[in-house]
Amino acid sequence: MSIKRNNRLMGEMKKIISEIIRRDVKDPRISEMLSITDLKITEDLKTAKVYVSIYGESEPTIDALNRAKGFIRRELSKKMKIRTVPELFFEKDYSIEKGIYMSNLIDKVINQEASSVDDSRED
Incomplete structure (x- = not known):
């Protein structure tokens, strides 16, 4: 299957599954805070x-989705x-949490560099 067709199929499936x-x-x-x-x-x-990606407690939501996957698949087959x-x-999906963690690390390094520059100017 072509990559272009596969990407289009995945995009459409994402939209329908969300719905x-x-x-x-x-x-x-x-x-309700699910994406x-x-x-x-x-x-x-x-x-x-x-x-x-789920805001808050994720385990119950993931468990419920995996229990409903047969129903979701059946509804998906009707719509596609x-x-x-x-x-x-x-x-x-842990990508948002990883992004926040990386952003915090970058901020920490920038703050440390700024304070070390300030300290060296005082000398």
Whole structure:
């Protein structure tokens, strides 16, 4: 499958899965502060990892999504015209947390450099 087609398919699937979770999945454990950040589909379209960013406690939401994956897959097959709908696996996306951590490290280094420059000027 071409990369361009695969990217288009992943984008469309992300949008539809988000819609299904928001509108159709009725599990109270699923956080309303949820965002699908990425989707990786294998070449044979058999499996897809759905990366989810969640504000707050994430384990109950991930567990609820993985329990509802059959329903989500069935609804996805109704809304998309593809021969094979991949089996879905939901995972927490740590990229936002890593970004915040890296940003804090950079700020810390900048502050340390600024204070060392100030200290050397006083001498």
